[in-house]
Amino acid sequence: MNYYPDDIIEEVRLNNDLVEVVSEYLHLEKKGGSYFGLCPFHREKTPSFSVEPVKQFYYCFGCNNGGNVFHFIMHIENLDFMEALRFLADRAGIALPEPDDNEQQHKNKLRKSILEVNREAARFFYANLAGKTGQMAQQYLFQRGLSLQTIRRFGLGLSPDDWSVLARALRSKGYDEETLIASGLCVRNKNGSLNDRFRNRIMFPIFDLRGNIVAFGGRVMDNSTPKYVNSPETLCYSKSRELFGMHLARKSTEKRLLIVEGYMDVISLHQAGIDYAVASLGTALTNMQGRILKKYADEIIMCYDTDTAGRKATDRGLEILSQLGCRVKVLQVPDAKDPDEYIRKNGPEKFKNLVDRAISLLEYKIRQLKMSFPADSAEGKLAFLNGVADLLVEQENIMEREMVMKTISRDYDITIDTLQAEVARRLNQKKRKDKNREFDNAVRKMTGSVRSYTIHKKEGQREQNELYLITLLSRENYLYPKAAERYPVSCYTEGDIREMARVLYQRLSDGHDFLLHEYITKLDPEKASIIVACSQEFCNYDEAVKAFEDILQKLETIKLSDELKDIQTQMKNISDEEERKQLANRLNDITQKIANLRHAPFK
Numbered sequence: 001m002n003y004y005p006d007d008i009i010e011e012v013r014l015n016n017d018l019v020e021v022v023s024e025y026l027h028l029e030k031k032g033g034s035y036f037g038l039c040p041f042h043r044e045k046t047p048s049f050s051v052e053p054v055k056q057f058y059y060c061f062g063c064n065n066g067g068n069v070f071h072f073i074m075h076i077e078n079l080d081f082m083e084a085l086r087f088l089a090d091r092a093g094i095a096l097p098e099p100d101d102n103e104q105q106h107k108n109k110l111r112k113s114i115l116e117v118n119r120e121a122a123r124f125f126y127a128n129l130a131g132k133t134g135q136m137a138q139q140y141l142f143q144r145g146l147s148l149q150t151i152r153r154f155g156l157g158l159s160p161d162d163w164s165v166l167a168r169a170l171r172s173k174g175y176d177e178e179t180l181i182a183s184g185l186c187v188r189n190k191n192g193s194l195n196d197r198f199r200n201r202i203m204f205p206i207f208d209l210r211g212n213i214v215a216f217g218g219r220v221m222d223n224s225t226p227k228y229v230n231s232p233e234t235l236c237y238s239k240s241r242e243l244f245g246m247h248l249a250r251k252s253t254e255k256r257l258l259i260v261e262g263y264m265d266v267i268s269l270h271q272a273g274i275d276y277a278v279a280s281l282g283t284a285l286t287n288m289q290g291r292i293l294k295k296y297a298d299e300i301i302m303c304y305d306t307d308t309a310g311r312k313a314t315d316r317g318l319e320i321l322s323q324l325g326c327r328v329k330v331l332q333v334p335d336a337k338d339p340d341e342y343i344r345k346n347g348p349e350k351f352k353n354l355v356d357r358a359i360s361l362l363e364y365k366i367r368q369l370k371m372s373f374p375a376d377s378a379e380g381k382l383a384f385l386n387g388v389a390d391l392l393v394e395q396e397n398i399m400e401r402e403m404v405m406k407t408i409s410r411d412y413d414i415t416i417d418t419l420q421a422e423v424a425r426r427l428n429q430k431k432r433k434d435k436n437r438e439f440d441n442a443v444r445k446m447t448g449s450v451r452s453y454t455i456h457k458k459e460g461q462r463e464q465n466e467l468y469l470i471t472l473l474s475r476e477n478y479l480y481p482k483a484a485e486r487y488p489v490s491c492y493t494e495g496d497i498r499e500m501a502r503v504l505y506q507r508l509s510d511g512h513d514f515l516l517h518e519y520i521t522k523l524d525p526e527k528a529s530i531i532v533a534c535s536q537e538f539c540n541y542d543e544a545v546k547a548f549e550d551i552l553q554k555l556e557t558i559k560l561s562d563e564l565k566d567i568q569t570q571m572k573n574i575s576d577e578e579e580r581k582q583l584a585n586r587l588n589d590i591t592q593k594i595a596n597l598r599h600a601p602f603k
């Protein structure tokens, strides 16, 4: 449901150029009038995701996902329409007015209160750490090597060893129960009163980019479990979006970012002078986090733990980051389980050296291959070399390719010529494939679709032609009077299509434009995809008038054929001779009409 007026929604759309927005998620290349990239919604090796800069549509030829900037954000950020609208308004710096809707107003107010109460809670936790009861916790933090300055800088605190002291303190400051629960600071217990979520834990406030405290992480000081308790997702906090330490790291003068796993890693790195460290909250890096990282840094270094979970998270993160077009490196910390431990053992300078020696993505992948295929057998060696050749084909930097080949030829006792020949062979193969694909795309562009997709098969002939007509009319407004006469709104298939036709006809008869890319904002993503597919693939007409005639003829024929079937059914059940005659006459009429239509020039 839309709580905002249409012109504001449209303003938000116009201020978020689709090419720019999509580029924040994936690497786009210009080909002809469109942009192509690897689809973020399905796995693919060759780009079939297209963005139309003029129409402001995106469409994937592989998975048929399509729409405008709102649908794109809804899909990729997993948001509903209102959230996507807010997201894009924020992005464009447009202040949304207070919505008319009460529920929405209430949500906005609650969001503000949550941020306030979080700040209040952080003060409370800090005071508790600095006070008498916090002495043990202070000792603990000092022992872990943190200075007082660092503790203040990150706003660390201590939650009291009590069931409800925070809840009581915040209630006395005037915050209501709803806010306390909505913030995640408190939970309602069986008796109906409030308990504190965090008890006797070191508290790490999580700041958003603007410096608001949106959540907390709480860590125990001994070996009890769970080691960490974190705020739940709230109106202000989504863990897939925030990065711990980002509000500080974004101000770093280094144009790079180091991603680590834990809060303590970030804090001790910053203390060691590496002020560009951040942590993803939860092990796996998300698309959204990758996008933020890309916005603030030219180079991103991944430094996750080296256990199995950490390696998996590294692979996933690398995939996300390289799909976004980031320059990525990998840092593997030797002889320590994480950066925090390494720095405590070896000092900050040694760690800085490690950062400078972080390996490239290619080198990292080769190391992974080496682990999977030990060189102690001929098969292992061959599998390894084949894997390397695959990697080198994808490597665009010729110098790096050359360097790798040299090392491999030395280590694996194979001539560099052989390696080069194999890589060249695969490169040629790849080029041929790319050429074919480009050719297919070009054909598709010139002729409309040559393939048919499941999504369109679901629509009948009639629905499909109605969608063509709508698409065509939205482009060629002058055809409207004729369309209204020959195929009025009441002819359209009931439901969304008729509703869309109704709006279209209304706008055109009032002398307004009907912009398809504006209208599809109102459609759910699945229907938007159908419309975009139709406009991208099926309606590349050179001659609009001829196309218009064709479509109308088809629709009229379909309509008449339906009538024909109706009459035939009726005739079976009629005994009255006079009525029968009448029906027979109409049948003749219709048959004649259909024949006439067939004789008209038909595409």
Ligand SMILES: [Zn+2]
Pocket (backbone or CB within 6 Å): 039, 040, 041, 042, 049, 060, 061, 062, 063, 064, 065
């Ligand atoms: Zn796709």
